[in-house]
Amino acid sequence: MCDITGSEPNTSHFGKYLSEGCDSGFGHKLALRLHALGCDVFAGCLFPDGEGAISLSKYQSERLKVVKLDVTKDEDVFAAVNYVTNNLRNNSLWALVNNAGVVHYAATEFGENGIGVFDETMRVNALGTVRVTKAFLPLLRKEKGSRAIFLSSIAGRVEFPTLTAYSMSKFAVNAFCNSLRREMKRFHVYVSIIEPTVYKTAMGDKKIILEDFRRIWEKTSDEVKEDYGHDGYRKNHDYVEALMDTRISNCDDVVDAIVEAIRRKEPRCVYRVGSFVVRATIEASTYFAEEFSDIVYSHHISMITLKLIAFVHRVLRI
Template sequence: MSPTGDWDFAWDMALVQCESLLLYCAVSAVFMGSALHKLIRNKVKIEHACVCGLLSLLIVALVCFYLLSRSIGLTIFILSCITYYISIPVRDLLPTKDKAVLITGCDSGLGHALAKHLDELGVLVFASVLDKKGQGAEELRRICSSRLSIIQLDVTDSEQIKAACSEIKGRLQGEGLWGIVHNAGVIGYIADGELLPISLYKQCMDVNFFGAAHVTKTFLPLLRKAKGRLICISSMAGHVPIPRLAAYAASKAALTMYCAVMRQDLIKWGVKVAAVHPSGFKTNIYDSHENLSSQNRNILDSLMPDVKEDYGEEYLETFKDLHHEMFATSSSDLTPVLEDVCHALLARNPHFSYTPGRFAHFIPCLFRNFPLWVYDHFAKKIFQIHRNILPRSLQLSQTKNWRS
């Protein structure tokens, strides 16, 4: 072939490549515009937009462009874009009329805010509290509409659970219960797992897991009747290890797995199950200073002498203010959690898992997809919110090593 022929062939190939590139760019522009419009219209969060899906589309585009013929490559790329577009969740909420929802732990914090929010939306709210005459219950009576009912319910008390079920069943007058939101929870005390008494492990399990399981079991006939929603407020600590939260994290992990299994068990009944895994938010799960001081003294008194000697008083004293430091670094805006719970309750196609809050999506992703040493490095940076003091015996060991 002559040099002129080679040049013409190369020019023709370049034109074909440019045409293909323009076609891919046109398809990408149409797709991105449509996808962005759908994301904004439905207020889809970035984690729900599936960043991994976008990266996969980019890889598909490169493979199709460089390795496949124009017709086959474009067809595969267009089908991939359509599939991704269809997978974007639609914010299609059900009407709130005649929807009855039970929320546990409404004395304060998230449950209190959620009861108000759902009442404003027109939901028939059964707000369960530990004290019907308490400040939180009185505020709900004063602020909310007559639709909201205050229910006495300690989730660790089987008699109160039965009584609450009987009361709600009577008020529903033969109708089903649309939703249960398991919000009641305790964090216990934040300290090394070895230092926590077994009684605290039991308390966390009783409230955070067994209480939710007991309430669910009792109310499920009403929930199945309405083909409603079961929502568990778990925690980011329920599926990633967070230092010094052994008791709390274990109970939330149990709740998370319970929720996952119940989702499978209840599919046949038309009941949809969702777990919400918030990161740090300012709620009353962090106890008062007086109660924390009392717990600190009880923990110190319960330790064996050799354990207390190994850790040392200086190390043990650092936990006194740890709850307040965690509270101070938490977000005071509960809106992300409220929106996710409402979506789980009212969306036609709710997600199974929600991760509202700062780092709530990033940290689990880091834990699942990277080597443990990477996660440990970031966890140390993110969760190290008090002075980095070693236990006494480790300090002595380090001192000996330095001297030697």
């Protein structure tokens, strides 16, 4: 969570912004960018004693405050609301940025019996988003023209193999955002979705992702392991690795989109950010019949497509 206070373009007053998930990645970069722009930032961090939170605290600025926030816990969210409310100027919030998230790459049957991966992913990405947003809406509604901004994903429009839980959570986020935008229209509260492709953030660290994939496989039952075999494990592993190779190094365009959604007088409903090659491929596939999409996203075709995208990215140095 990160709450930010900065001047709204073409107005004489200051707005306030709140953004979650500022320990690392987009949220961390956003907090620093907004602080540099002269905004008051409340940066929500899961680990207030962690490296990311400490680096933000080192600024020792009245305009940059770190707030402990676990989006899965009501008590953390309510405490954050109280803290932000007591430290806001003019008692109003200009923008809420929902950025906290987790991702696990694994086939649906991989992992322990039960729905552990699905449960964690939905609790953080989907229900955590709802929990934080609902808690801060009363503050947002006090400020005409305020906005709630949500970090979604290209996986919220297209279902990728090995990303089932993550795609489910981001489809849920998109549905929540679209419904909320229509509900908030009467209060003049804008709702925007930021939809990036794959980036080299802490959550998209290739080494960490592949190690997590291996850990999940190790916890898989012997029966499932036997049915999938080493070939099934290898194909899924290679697919995840190929997907990681399409990542973009520079995160600035995502942060730029969030900042625009915060500062623009009338922000867009959706900001699609990232590799044009990936976005064009995904956009085209959304018009396919499901049967054709199944062919396009089959292992063999997907691997060819991902390797081609990775090659183009290397050539373009993005």
